[in-house]
């Protein structure tokens with residue numbers, strides 16, 4: 521078990537977080553699974569990977585932001601039912617925060633709203649990846665949405681998110 525930041529681990533035994541075994545999409549030569557579905561190799565009762573020594577690179581390399589020290593100690597993804605993953609791609613070369621929903625409804629809760637407000641408030645877009653329905657992208661307040669960004673979002677079937685007023 522790896523420790524990147526003191527006090528932050530994926531856990532052990534029955535206190536192990538396996539949230540990313542549901543949220544990540546895996547596509548390797550001999551095995552694939554969609555995002556949002558439990559991995560068939562995850563033993564849900566014992567909270568462990570049955571093929572741990574041979575798990576795919578996606579699993580080996582994934583480190584959620586909580587594991588890297590972001591957020592409070594009690595906000596491990598299996599407790600919040602949300603996984604945060606800072607990501608750089610395409611239009612968002614400076615990065616955006618992906619939020620994977622581990623159980624349905626978690627993205628609609630106060631915790632998600634509070635984090636989204638906090639992160640967009642310091643200038644980083646937040647992308648919601650719900651278990652069902654369309655993805656939503658929340659922009660920092662006062663960001664001007666260029667036409668090419670709007671067109672790209674439409675092409676990717678991503679809605680523009682709007683937070684309820686505080």
Ligand code: SF4
Nearest residue numbers: 530537539540584597
């Ligand atoms: S979601 Fe984070 S804390 Fe949970 S198992 Fe994956 S990497 Fe570990």
Ligand code: SF4
Nearest residue numbers: 541559561562569579
């Ligand atoms: S292969 Fe193992 S570590 Fe990877 S998602 Fe499946 S159960 Fe989790």
